[in-house]
Amino acid sequence: MTNEISKRLDDLGITLPVAAAPAANYVPYVISGNTLYLSGQLPMEGGKVAVTGIVGKDVELDAAKRAAELCAINILAQASAALGGDLSRVKRLIKINGFVASAQDFTSQHLVINGASDLLVNVLGEAGKHARAAVGMACLPLNASVEIDAILEIA
DSSP states (O other): OOHHHHHHHHHTTOOOOOOOOOSSSSOSEEEETTEEEEEEEOOEETTEESSBSOBTTTBOHHHHHHHHHHHHHHHHHHHHHHTTTOGGGEEEEEEEEEEEEBOTTOOOHHHHHHHHHHHHHHHHGGGGOOEEEEEEESOOGGGBSEEEEEEEEEO
16 A cells, blocks of 8 residues: 555544455455456445435445445455555446435435445545445445445555
């Protein structure tokens, strides 16, 4: 990891957790050429899903944004694991896909996923600026409020 990325994480008070193991029959990441594909990350903290329930019903917007931040931290942890601990190999975060377990009338998925987008740009700098999708879902695995996957260009 570069000193710059490490400093940004320290400044934000973030320690990357150990990358979570898959919960089913899939791999946490795939590297194809210079592209790193990360499987969906849940808002895990301390080994459990930290924010559960339906946003706009059981979960308020601020808690959902925190869930998205936790997903982003776990994205960084998985990327670090895939890259042998060297996040300086990230040339560009290409895209994230954000899924929000949403009440039928909740329409602020974009604001929820901003929690992840803001954190990723704050940590990765210019390389963290990305395309994205933010969509509502009826429910997510393990009753998580948010799940986010990512595609990165790597060196």
